Amino acid sequence: MIQIAVMGYGTVGSGVVEVIEKNKEEINKKSGEEIEIRYILDLREFPGDPYEDKIVHDVEQILGDPGIKIICETMGGLRPAYDFTKRALLAGKSVCTSNKELVATHGPELIRIAHENKCNYLFEASVGGGIPIIRPLNYSLTAERVDAITGILNGTTNYILSKMEKEGAGFEETLREAQEKGYAERNPEADVEGYDACRKIAILSSLMCGKNVKYQDIYTEGISGITQTDFVYAHACGRTIKLLAQSREEDGRLFAMVAPFMINKSHPLYMVNGVFNAVCVHGNMLGDSMYYGRGAGKLPTASAVVSDVVDCARHIGKVIMCFWDAQEAALTGIEKASRRFFVRVAQEQESKALQAFEQVSVIKAHVPGEFAFITERMPEEEFNDRARRTGIISRIRIEESM
């Protein structure tokens, strides 16, 4: 029997308990031993909860119990999760987490401490909820040189953009509706401005290159500037708009960013709608592969945490391979990255724009007083220069089909 503790009895934590209860048979079979929840750490009381007798308020009870081999950290946030995790790992207890902020901020240090103490720090649930993506990157694509990862990594923004596209509604009203339905937080900044996706792509980028990609270094642009008119144009040119998180190695330079992109119908991410997430991975032998599913939610996220528990249970006393060095990866500024751009200019700027951008594909969408087009491929700094000379209303980057 392997005794575990759950730290944080909120949405994900209670999901972990539920998954272990409901799929006991499968989980014990795959673990090779019975998994028993011994403690649940939370500041609150849960009178009447079937696990009431497992609730503890003092982390020392967990950290001091040599019988506890695996801990699920489902508290979220940096403090006190960071200290608790570090102390657990130093005590040789494996930690399985859904805490993307902690992983993105202290991942390499915590992995190193785990390995030094013959235990593991696993974080499948930190990216893409229940979609298996960390393990496929670490264990499956081992014969590949992965050179690009592009994902829809935030369900809230994808829900809003899908809804704006489908119903012709504006950003503000769609956000309000998403908030009412519980798909967006009351304070939606972390999702809407791309910060959540940024932490997730920082984690995936780090695993891609084996070095540490700091999320603070990743260019991040949210969706609050996207309007219904943008969708009118997107539709007119057979495209849609998605918030993409991307990491790409090109000629030895590493780019990472989060921003809204226009993609066309043949892109695998085109059909990823609503609260679904997906991650496209490009390898030099396999080409493109994609991993798709529910990127959030209590049970999907909890399922990923528990799959880490099973992995830890099968590797008690052994280190599970994970290459994520503390050495910082050198990101190249996205102004050096080349791509095409969708551009809107005021009608009276048409000739000036055509002069500045030379070759363009005009989009006919009959928006009064405007003129819109897609540029040729060019470095972002060159685009910015030409856009400044022209004076534009807005621009959205184009992500080419794979």
Place this chain on the structure above:
Amino acid sequence: MIQIAVMGYGTVGSGVVEVIEKNKEEINKKSGEEIEIRYILDLREFPGDPYEDKIVHDVEQILGDPGIKIICETMGGLRPAYDFTKRALLAGKSVCTSNKELVATHGPELIRIAHENKCNYLFEASVGGGIPIIRPLNYSLTAERVDAITGILNGTTNYILSKMEKEGAGFEETLREAQEKGYAERNPEADVEGYDACRKIAILSSLMCGKNVKYQDIYTEGISGITQTDFVYAHACGRTIKLLAQSREEDGRLFAMVAPFMINKSHPLYMVNGVFNAVCVHGNMLGDSMYYGRGAGKLPTASAVVSDVVDCARHIGKVIMCFWDAQEAALTGIEKASRRFFVRVAQEQESKALQAFEQVSVIKAHVPGEFAFITERMPEEEFNDRARRTGIISRIRIEESM
């Protein structure tokens, strides 16, 4: 250093050599040791080949060399692959294979022999080419009770159906063109009649239920009966036609089949076109997840074989978990499975059909002399009975969106 042998220097075998050569650095890092190709078994000579000096013609040289720890079996077919594999495993050498026929036929026996001899029989490349699907099922979805797997598992038929849909061409001419382009074999039966997909879903079904699903027991229907007119109707009702391989547990009964299905635009498999493959997996906690990519081809398939080599290299002397018992899974005949059906009848049968099927959704597609509709959900045996009473031109099963 870990010495390996490649048995069969054809398309996949030479791909394995190429992947190991090109991604040496990544592969050695992830293996934890240098991987060296010591022997390549083939009956032919390869004068001038850079690996000419590794070529051997006698399997005994490989089986008798205690230095060989891992063997890639890329010969295909049952004989002599079965005997070679068995002897290798009995000698404690792990075997990584792309041979779906062998895995589907002798999987549980070979896995058991491997485990008894503290080595492994891995087969990631046998399903979905380079798409990671075996490992996600075995190592990632460990907290799930997987109750359905639905895949597009054959690139040739998917290429033909995509082309028929896009270009309005007939089956015969599209098949001929696919043969000319090398996307279909000269003898296309194994692909076109669904036999290839059948072996693959047998493997996935076995992993889903942990028992042995015999491919001979799986109802298999190919695409040679699909006509351009079927696509006219599919288009008229917002659907397309795909050859799906499916395994589903429903109320304790296990169904498995391969057949053309109509699916609509919101189904994740709708956008899987051309030679791409994809597998949807439904778990009771995660809901649906999907794995997408190139299902065939030299390098993608070889990449999957080499990912197995890396896994074996990290587990020398240790057994990698795989639950696939020799005990036979009891399949329920598909006549008990319920679904909706697309049906074509001659115009003069219209009233008879409406009487027999009662509630139907008529499809307006203006095909002269015909009348077509989609039935309500009913068991296949009930459908067959009503269809017999009516006299129909043809039917295609409907796969509902997830």
